[in-house]
Amino acid sequence: MATTRPRPKRYLRKLAARQPCVHGEPGLELRPHQIIIRPLVTEKGTHQSSRYSAYTFMVNPLSSKTDIKNAVEQLFNVRVDAVRTQNRIGKKTRYKQILGQQAAWKKAIVTLNKEDKIDFY
Numbered sequence: 001m002a003t004t005r006p007r008p009k010r011y012l013r014k015l016a017a018r019q020p021c022v023h024g025e026p027g028l029e030l031r032p033h034q035i036i037i038r039p040l041v042t043e044k045g046t047h048q049s050s051r052y053s054a055y056t057f058m059v060n061p062l063s064s065k066t067d068i069k070n071a072v073e074q075l076f077n078v079r080v081d082a083v084r085t086q087n088r089i090g091k092k093t094r095y096k097q098i099l100g101q102q103a104a105w106k107k108a109i110v111t112l113n114k115e116d117k118i119d120f121y
Helices: 009-017 041-050 065-076
Strands: 038-039 054-059 082-086 091-094 098-101 107-112
Touching: 038 065, 041 054, 054 065, 065 082, 065 107
Parallel strands: none
Antiparallel strands: 038 054, 054 107, 082 107, 091 098
């Protein structure tokens, strides 16, 4: 009958001193000014803002739709009805013989309540 080999005392003390790893809340907690990077003012965006009260923002890629909604409500003091997001892939670029790629980014289209409006200018 095989028996287990004896364990050294130092190893047993190290095992006894080990504590289980305790993690905090999952995910990052971003502040509103860290979530919304900048507004995207384009021809299509101004048309959507005037007709549908939908505004376009460049946002942090780690943020969720609820994070974006809360950040817009806090920063601009408006009521948000819906948030749509897009993960934009970076374009491949070339400078002479050097190939590169632009960074990927996240775009959010935020639809506001009918009475609310955001002035960027």
